[in-house]
Amino acid sequence: ATLNAALSDSHSEKDYQQVYNAIANQIREYDEYDGAIGFGPALVRLAWHLSGTFVGPVGCPHISGGSFGGTIRLPKEASDPANNALENARWVLEPVKKQFSWISYGDLYTLAGVTAVQEMGGPKIGWRAGRKDLGVEYASTGKLPDASRDADYIRSLFVKRMGFTERETVALIGAHALGSCHVQAPVLPGATKSQGVGSGYTGRWTAAPNFFTNEFYRLLLEDKWTPKKWDGPFQYENKDELMMLPTDMALVQDASMKKLVVEYAKDQEKFFKDFAPAFKKLLELGIDFKGNKTYEFKTLDEQDL
Template structure:
């Protein structure tokens, strides 16, 4: 709009209220999904925020959410990112309205808004990411391979700077969304409520009997009872590895503990690769849900 252009021209410095407006638009846009999946872009947006951040390598300081490099090839074409153009396109509409926000801030704020609007925990977030260049694209292979076991999961997440407890806490996000045969090759949702953030991922892992699905696709598990839910090999490992299992059981038994630990780990994930001095605030903000603003 003319007003926004004028603001940019006068060196517009956005406040928390301006980011709250972006959050509110994200909440609208992810709900405006007609017959896409379960009527929500929330899960695929949570996956975009994670894949934009999870390329971080603490040893070299490369990758992470700072430069939003998934806008560029070859990262946009990396196999792990198949299908994420859907989320990027949905958010592009918002970038057009709020041209002052960086892509990295937009994508990570969208991850936060999606989690919160799908009834998840508050996730502390703050702006400061800047748009980078193609030269910042990290190499392929930094995101996890779902067909692998515990050593691979540890390799990938330790490289980002996470420990076992944080890994297991993050994994509860697979309560959301589903696998698509035309993206990853896997098929189906993890829970019966894929647009509501719950600890059902862990509960189902322990409460259901999981058997290998008989099909021509990649190795995945299905629940014996309904055959309508799935687990990836990397999900199932959380019940097999002794250290992972301890945390997974704790999160199955205590949803408050899960929400608290997920919030901390997801917030940390979304800040990977962003130099501290770039953040505009010394402490991350708690953005309000749409419900909180209207009641």
């Protein structure tokens, strides 16, 4: 298995903090997007969908996918139905790419995920540079999870194929405190109508979908979830019209995953502590970063910006 070798990092931590700030300012600027959720959740999803195509050397000598080549920018990968509605996240980053044209798409999109988690009150995420844009022969499709499935399916993808522990897997899915599911992609700022379709699911997981919290686990355990009666795909709802996907419910239907849900529901600090390295690992799957340093960025608030 050959890992993608990172380019040596010719920019400084200060340069990347400038990119971080530009991304954070885009999130601030367009805070009315998607029913006033803003772009934060969409940027976390973009970073995850760029990275979560990874196929590790499990039972086959080659690795593929992952964030290295920035291939979600290419029509072949962008048009994977799993990536529906993500063109909006790429739209909001395009001015940042214009301003910092030296950064690769893989670095930009992963840094955007880190920025969004931190700006929404989540933990600090260590981040490294060095990804290089690759062509369409490296684009991946059909590798992202199907939300209609169960715990064994989640294990087959996250543990077996991508190499996460079960703990890392449950921690990562806690990002579903953020954002919402869409039948239609949210309308872009300045536009009058939606430009495309979403996943087909609908609703928010939590009442505060632009704050990074452990609310997803608390609601999963403490609320009563019943099948939603509608024409769309099978999903759950509670009395407040919040939602859960079948794969979310799978985390409490499986005894060993449920233990972790209980732990994170009780202890947000523990969730943050586990999420941060798991998210860093996700963003770095398949890459050998050589000697490139890990950076930790300040939030806009911490810089009094």
